[in-house]
Structures are given as structure tokens and as C-alpha cells.
Amino acid sequence: MLRVSIIGGSGYVGGELLRLLLAHPGVEVAHVTSERLAGKPVASTHPNLRGHTSLQYVPASKVAPCDVLFLALPHGSAAKRIEEFAALAPKIVDCSADFRLRDTAAYERWYGEEHPNPAWLGRFVYGLPEIYREQIRAASYVSGVGCNATATNLALLPLARAGLIDTDRDVIVEVKVGSSEGGAQSSDASHHPERSGAVRSFATTGHRHTAEVIQETGVERVHLSITGIEMVRGAVATAHAFAKSAITEKDLWRAYRAAYTPEPFVRIVREKQGIYRLPEPKILAGTNYADVGFALDEATGRIVSICAIDNLGKGAAGSAVQCMNLMCGLEETAGLEFWGLHPV
Amino acid sequence: METTCPECEATISLNADTVEGEIVTCPDCGVELEVVSVNPPELALAPEVGEDWGE
Numbered sequence: 001m002l003r004v005s006i007i008g009g010s011g012y013v014g015g016e017l018l019r020l021l022l023a024h025p026g027v028e029v030a031h032v033t034s035e036r037l038a039g040k041p042v043a044s045t046h047p048n049l050r051g052h053t054s055l056q057y058v059p060a061s062k063v064a065p066c067d068v069l070f071l072a073l074p075h076g077s078a079a080k081r082i083e084e085f086a087a088l089a090p091k092i093v094d095c096s097a098d099f100r101l102r103d104t105a106a107y108e109r110w111y112g113e114e115h116p117n118p119a120w121l122g123r124f125v126y127g128l129p130e131i132y133r134e135q136i137r138a139a140s141y142v143s144g145v146g147c148n149a150t151a152t153n154l155a156l157l158p159l160a161r162a163g164l165i166d167t168d169r170d171v172i173v174e175v176k177v178g179s180s181e182g183g184a185q186s187s188d189a190s191h192h193p194e195r196s197g198a199v200r201s202f203a204t205t206g207h208r209h210t211a212e213v214i215q216e217t218g219v220e221r222v223h224l225s226i227t228g229i230e231m232v233r234g235a236v237a238t239a240h241a242f243a244k245s246a247i248t249e250k251d252l253w254r255a256y257r258a259a260y261t262p263e264p265f266v267r268i269v270r271e272k273q274g275i276y277r278l279p280e281p282k283i284l285a286g287t288n289y290a291d292v293g294f295a296l297d298e299a300t301g302r303i304v305s306i307c308a309i310d311n312l313g314k315g316a317a318g319s320a321v322q323c324m325n326l327m328c329g330l331e332e333t334a335g336l337e338f339w340g341l342h343p344v
Numbered sequence: 345m346e347t348t349c350p351e352c353e354a355t356i357s358l359n360a361d362t363v364e365g366e367i368v369t370c371p372d373c374g375v376e377l378e379v380v381s382v383n384p385p386e387l388a389l390a391p392e393v394g395e396d397w398g399e
Binding site: 249250253254268270271272273274275277 | 351352353354370372373374375376397
């Protein structure tokens with residue numbers, strides 16, 4: 001059994017990692033940290049884990065050397081302390097944005113500050129197995145993915161790889177997301193009477209995940225807008241791109257199959273009948289699936305590509321565990337087999 | 345017998361006892377297909393029934 005620990009376990013990504021890792025057949029969770037909650041049971045913040053673990057939070061200073069360390073810390077913390085963490089484990093999966101971008105100039109542009117530890121940027125592999133499976137297998141350090149970036153990347157990858165996009169025109173992506181993307185920390189804006197029922201356009205321009213989309217799809221003229229809707233978990237990206245030449249839906253089927261057959265966690269959802277004809281995030285809650293679908297307006301050449309995920313699953317902790325499986329030579333799907341619920 | 349969906353190009357397996365006129369559903373795109381020939385196997389889009397899908 002691999003021994004794994006989680007630095008920063010009281011947040012939503014930490015809790016999702018813990019849920020997946022406690023049930024994982026190939027690992028044993030050694031330590032979970034929280035400075036604020038040290039000494040308290042982990043189930044005090046993650047009540048779904050009641051009866052499944054007697055683990056208590058410890059301060060980071062008490063973490064023993066282990067095989068794999070997961071970092072689920074606020075933005076900027078992992079980069080400042082990476083040497084300290086690397087001394088604890090030969091393999092690290094960092095769920096923050098600290099090591100996602102390869103280019104320090106892009107980091108400065110999108111994060112508005114100099115990278116605190118640029119020497120480490122090149123040591124991390126971007127943790128999206130659908131692009132970097134072989135590199136992840138060989139990696140010691142893997143960066144987790146952004147949730148909105150993942151929904152957008154998986155929507156655009158088939159089109160980018162098949163060269164179907166008119167790169168002289170802009171690609172616009174609207175991402176609708178659940179409130180858990182905001183994290184476990186409360187704010188005036190997350191107060192229930194203010195948030196409930198809201199359709200909140202919270203990042204109309206300038207969203208940081210745009211940098212990851214440009215980096216991973218190569219689509220330079222891509223623009224994201226993010227809207228919080230009445231949902232706790234889930235993200236659905238609706239991307240509007242224009243075809244560079246006349247195409248048919250069969251061309252899209254070929255492009256999506258070429259990109260995702262036989263990916264274990266990406267399903268093409270584009271059905272002619274039934275209720276769930278295109279990707280729908282609610283039936284993905286708790287799963288590691290990304291459902292991807294499309295439509296084509298043949299008259300204008302507009303391609304609408306849609307990807308739905310659970311933002312805490314495939315958009316964060318699920319991908320992180322998938323990466324750990326690859327890094328450690330385990331079955332890629334281990335611990336990630338939950339199929340989701342219907343109705344839900 | 346194997347053939348191809350005329351809508352999405354998925355490979356579709358037909359049972360050996362399939363007869364002409366039978367309606368099958370494509371496992372990939374969900375479209376309803378009519379078996380217009382069994383030797384060789386060939387499928388065509390079946391007439392659509394009334395639509396009951398909306399907001």
C-alpha cells in the first residue's frame with residue numbers, strides 16, 4: 001500500500017481528495033493537515049466521512065515522510081514551500097494553480113505578480129491525462145488542473161487537434177459553475193439569502209484559467225466568461241468556435257472520437273432522443289467523468305462544443321487521483337469508479 | 345452482421361435474425377434507424393416521431 005498525505009485537508013478539494021483516497025484500494029492515508037483544526041476529527045468538516053475514518057487533522061509540521069503528497073493549499077502557498085514538501089515525498093500532486101503554467105510571463109500576466117519560485121515550473125507536468133498521460137507516468141511532480149480550464153480544454157481539444165477551428169476568429173466560452181468553486185471560505189457574497197437563486201456573472205473577463213486553455217489547446221484567441229448558477233457542484237463549458245471550412249456533423253463525430261476513444265473518463269454525449277441529449281453536470285456529481293458533446297450550425301459554420309464535469313471531481317481531486325494512479329503504476333481508474341446518481 | 349450508422353458513422357452490430365423493416369437505435373447518437381437491407385446490411389434514418397423535448 002502506498003502511504004499518502006494531504007496538506008490542506010479541510011477545504012473542499014482536500015475533502016474530495018480524502019473521500020477518494022480513503023476508499024482507494026491501493027493507498028493508505030497517513031496524515032491530513034489543517035493548522036486551524038489540528039486535533040479535530042476530519043469528519044468534523046467532512047461529515048460524509050463519518051464512520052469511515054478516525055483520522056484527525058495535524059499541523060503540517062507533524063507530517064511524516066510518505067510516498068505521495070497531495071497539496072490542496074490556497075493560491076501561492078505551495079510555490080513558496082515546495083522545497084519543504086519535496087523533502088517529505090518523492091512524488092507530489094499540487095492542486096493549486098502555482099505550477100500549471102510553463103511560461104513565467106503568462107503567469108505574471110494572468111496572476112498579476114511574479115512567480116515566487118520559477119525554478120520549479122519546469123519540473124511539473126500539467127495534470128490532464130487526456131493530454132499528458134505518458135509524461136505523467138514518468139513524472140515526480142504533477143500540477144492539478146483548473147476546473148473551468150478543464151471543462152474548456154476538453155471541449156476544445158477535439159476541434160484544435162483536428163484543425164477545425166478558424167484561428168482568425170475568436171472563440172468564446174461561457175462556463176456555468178456551482179458555488180463550491182468558491183471554496184469553503186465564506187464571504188458576504190456567499191451568504192445563503194444573497195447567493196441562493198442567483199445567476200452571478202462573477203468573472204466576465206480576465207479569468208485566470210484562460211491561460212491554461214491557451215497553453216493546452218494552442219487556441220490563442222479564446223475568451224472565457226464564468227457564471228455562478230444555482231448548483232453546488234458542477235461546471236459546464238459551452239464553447240462557440242467557427243469552422244475554418246465547410247464541415248458536417250460527421251466531421252465532428254470523427255474529431256471527437258479521434259480525441260477521446262478510448263479515454264476511460266471522457267464520454268461523447270450527443271444523442272438524438274431522450275432527456276439527457278447533451279452533457280449535463282448534475283448527473284456527474286461525485287464522478288470523475290467529463291461528458292463532451294457538440295452541435296453544428298451548418299448555415300454559419302458555428303460549432304458549439306460542450307463539456308460537463310464535477311468541478312471537484314474531474315475538475316480537481318478526481319484528476320489528481322487519476323494522475324497519482326499513473327505516477328505510481330496503479331490502474332488508472334482505481335478509486336474513481338463511482339458512476340454517479342440518477343435521479344439526483 | 346456489422347454496418348455503419350448513417351448519422352454518426354458508429355459501427356452497429358445487427359443480430360443474425362434481423363429482418364428488413366426493423367427499427368434499431370444507434371448506441372452512440374441515439375438516432376432511430378430502419379433496416380432497409382440485410383444482405384448486405386444497410387440502415388437508413390427512420391421517420392421521426394413527434395418531438396417532446398424542451399426547456
